[in-house]
Amino acid sequence: MPKDLLPEEIFQQAFALGYDDVGITTATIPEEDVEAYRRWILENHHGELGYMENDMRCHPEQLFPGAKTAIIFVSHYKQEKQNFDPQKGVIASYARGRDYHNVHRKRLKKIIHWMEERTGQINIARGFSDSAPIMERALAVQAGLGWFGKNTLLIHRKFGTFTLLSGLLTTLEIPGKVTKERMPRCGSCTRCLDACPTQALSPFKLDATKCLSYHLIESKKEIPKDIGEKNPGYIFGCDICQDVCPHNVRPPQSQAPDFSPSRGIGSILDLSQLEEIENHPEELFGTPLQRRGVQGLKHTMKKILEKDVMIPENEK
Ligand code: SF4
Ligand code: SF4
Numbered sequence: 164m165p166k167d168l169l170p171e172e173i174f175q176q177a178f179a180l181g182y183d184d185v186g187i188t189t190a191t192i193p194e195e196d197v198e199a200y201r202r203w204i205l206e207n208h209h210g211e212l213g214y215m216e217n218d219m220r221c222h223p224e225q226l227f228p229g230a231k232t233a234i235i236f237v238s239h240y241k242q243e244k245q246n247f248d249p250q251k252g253v254i255a256s257y258a259r260g261r262d263y264h265n266v267h268r269k270r271l272k273k274i275i276h277w278m279e280e281r282t283g284q285i286n287i288a289r290g291f292s293d294s295a296p297i298m299e300r301a302l303a304v305q306a307g308l309g310w311f312g313k314n315t316l317l318i319h320r321k322f323g324t325f326t327l328l329s330g331l332l333t334t335l336e337i338p339g340k341v342t343k344e345r346m347p348r349c350g351s352c353t354r355c356l357d358a359c360p361t362q363a364l365s366p367f368k369l370d371a372t373k374c375l376s377y378h379l380i381e382s383k384k385e386i387p388k389d390i391g392e393k394n395p396g397y398i399f400g401c402d403i404c405q406d407v408c409p410h411n412v413r414p415p416q417s418q419a420p421d422f423s424p425s426r427g428i429g430s431i432l433d434l435s436q437l438e439e440i441e442n443h444p445e446e447l448f449g450t451p452l453q454r455r456g457v458q459g460l461k462h463t464m465k466k467i468l469e470k471d472v473m474i475p476e477n478e479k
Contacts, residue, residue: 167282167335167337167338168278168281168282168335168337169337169338170187170337170338170339172281173185173187173234173274173337176273176274176277177236177270177274180270180273180274181238181266181270181419181421182236182237182238182270183237183238183239183322183326184236184237184308184319184321184322185234185235185236185237186234186235186237186302186303186306186307186308186341187232187233187234187235187306187337187339187340187341188232188233188235188302188305188306188307188340188341188342189231189232189233189305189340189342190223190224190227190230190231190232190233190332190333191223191224192220192221192222192223192298192301192302192305193301193305193344193345195345196221196298196301196345197221199367199368200220200221200298201218201221203368204216207372208368208369208370208371208372209371210371210372210377210382211381211382211383211384212371212377212381214296217296219296219297220296220297220298221298223297223302223332226289226291226295226296226297226332227288227289227332227333227334229334230289230332230333230334231333231334231335231336232332232333232335232336232337232340233302233306233330233331233332233333234330234331234333234337235299235302235303235306235308235328235329235330236267236270236271236328236329236330237303237308237319237322237326237327237328238263238266238267238326238327238328238329238417238419238422239319239322239323239325239326239327239414239417239419240256240257240260240263240325240326240327240417240419240422241256241322241323241325241411241414241415241416241417242256242259242325242416242417242422242423242424242430243416243430244402244406245430245431247395247396248396248431249396249467249468250433250468251396251398251431251432251433251467252396252397252398252399252431252432252433252460252463252464252467253396253397253398253430253431254397254398254399254400254428254429254430254431254432254452255376255397255399255400255401255402256325256400256402256405257325257327257400257422257451258399258400258427258450258451258452259422259423259424259427259428259429259430260419260420260421260422260423260424260425260426260427260450261421261422261426261427261449261450262449262450262451262453263292263293263327263329263421263422263451264292264293264294265449266421266422267290267292267327267329268290268292268294270329271290271291271292271329271331272290274288274290274331275287275288275290275331278333278335282335286334287333287334287335288331288332288333288334288335289331289332289333290329290330290331291329291330291331291332292327292328292329292330293328293329297330297332299328299329299330300316300317300328302330303317303319303328303330304317304343304345305341305342305343306341306343307341307343308320309326310345310346310347310348311345311347311367312324312348312349312355312367312408312410313349313352313353313355313356313364313366313367314355314356314364314369314404314405314408315364315367315368315369316404316405318348318349318408318410321414322414323405323408323410323411323412323413323414324405324408324410324411325405325411325414325417347367349366352409353366354407354408354409355403355404355405355407355408357407358403358404358406358407359374359403359404360375360393360394360395360403361373361374361375361390361393363375364404373390374401375390375393375394375397375400375401375403376400376401378390378391379394379397379398379399379400379401379455379463380399380400380451380454380455386463386466391466391470392470394466394467396467398432398460398463398464398467399451399452399455399460399463427450427451427452428440428446428447428450428452432460432464433464434461434464434465434468437457437460437461437464438461440457440460441457441461444457
C-alpha cells in the first residue's frame with residue numbers, strides 16, 4: 164500500500180540538504196503568467212535565447228505527465244557587495260561559488276530517491292533547476308514563497324531577491340498545497356528601473372537584449388557598443404537591480420559553503436589572475452564561469468580595461 168507524503172517530512176529533507184525554504188503548490192501555471200510569457204516572446208525580448216521559445220513552459224503536465232504537485236525549493240546566496248575597480252572585473256554574486264545547477268541537481272536526486280523509498284513508488288517525480296522548460300518563479304509565487312518584483316525577480320518573503328530556485332514535479336497529491344495569487348509589493352518604488360545602466364527594465368518586464376547579464380553570460384555575439392559602454396565593470400553577470408532593492412537590505416548574507424566565493428573563483432578578477440587560470444583551466448570547473456570560458460572572460464576583461472570604466476559616485 165503506497166504511503167502518503169506529508170509536507171513536514173519534505174521540509175525536513177529539504178532543510179537537511181541545505182535548502183532555505185520550500186513551497187508546495189499545484190502543478191499549473193497561472194493564466195496571468197502564461198499571457199505575460201507569451202507576450203514577452205512575441206516582443207522578442209528573449210533575444211538569442213531560442214530555448215525560451217517553448218510553450219511547454221506553460222504546461223507542467225507536458226513536462227512530466229501526470230504531474231499534480233510542484234514543490235519549489237529556495238537557496239539564498241546573498242554575498243558581500245563588491246565595489247568596482249577600473250583594473251578588475253566584478254563577478255555577479257550568484258556566480259562566486261559553485262555552480263548552483265550542480266548543487267541543486269545533487270540535492271534533487273537525493274530528495275527524489277527519498278520520496279521513492281518513502282512511498283514505495285518509482286517514477287513519481289522529475290526535478291529541475293533552470294534546466295527544463297518550466298516557469299519556476301511563477302510556481303514559487305503561487306506557492307506563497309514571495310512576490311514578483313518590478314525587476315522581474317522573485318522577492319522572497321524572508322531572503323529578498325538573492326535567491327536561486329529549483330523544484331520538482333510529482334504525480335503525488337500532497338496535502339497543504341498553497342495557491343496564492345500574484346500580489347505586487349513594490350508600491351511606488353522604481354529603484355531597480357532607475358539604477359539599471361542599460362534601461363533593460365520596465366515594470367515587471369526585462370528586455371534581455373539590453374541586459375548586461377544576458378550579454379556577459381548568455382550571448383555568443385559581441386556585446387553591442389551602446390550596451391558595453393554602460394558596463395560599470397562586470398566581467399560576468401550583473402547585480403545592480405538587486406543591490407538597490409530595499410527588500411535586500413535586511414536579509415542576512417548566505418552562510419552556505421557552496422555559494423561562498425572561497426569555493427569558486429572569488430568576487431573580482433584582474434587580467435593576471437585570468438592568465439593564471441588560462442594555464443589551469445580546471446579552476447573554472449564546477450563554477451558558473453565555466454560557461455563563458457577563460458577566453459570569453461579575458462575578452463570582457465580587455466573591454467573593461469580599454470574603456471576608462473565609470474565607477475559610480477558612491478563607490479569612489
Ligand atoms: S542585471 Fe543589470 S543590466 Fe540586467 S536588468 Fe538588472 S541592472 Fe539591468
Ligand atoms: S527595487 Fe523597488 S521596484 Fe525594484 S523590485 Fe525592489 S522593491 Fe520592487
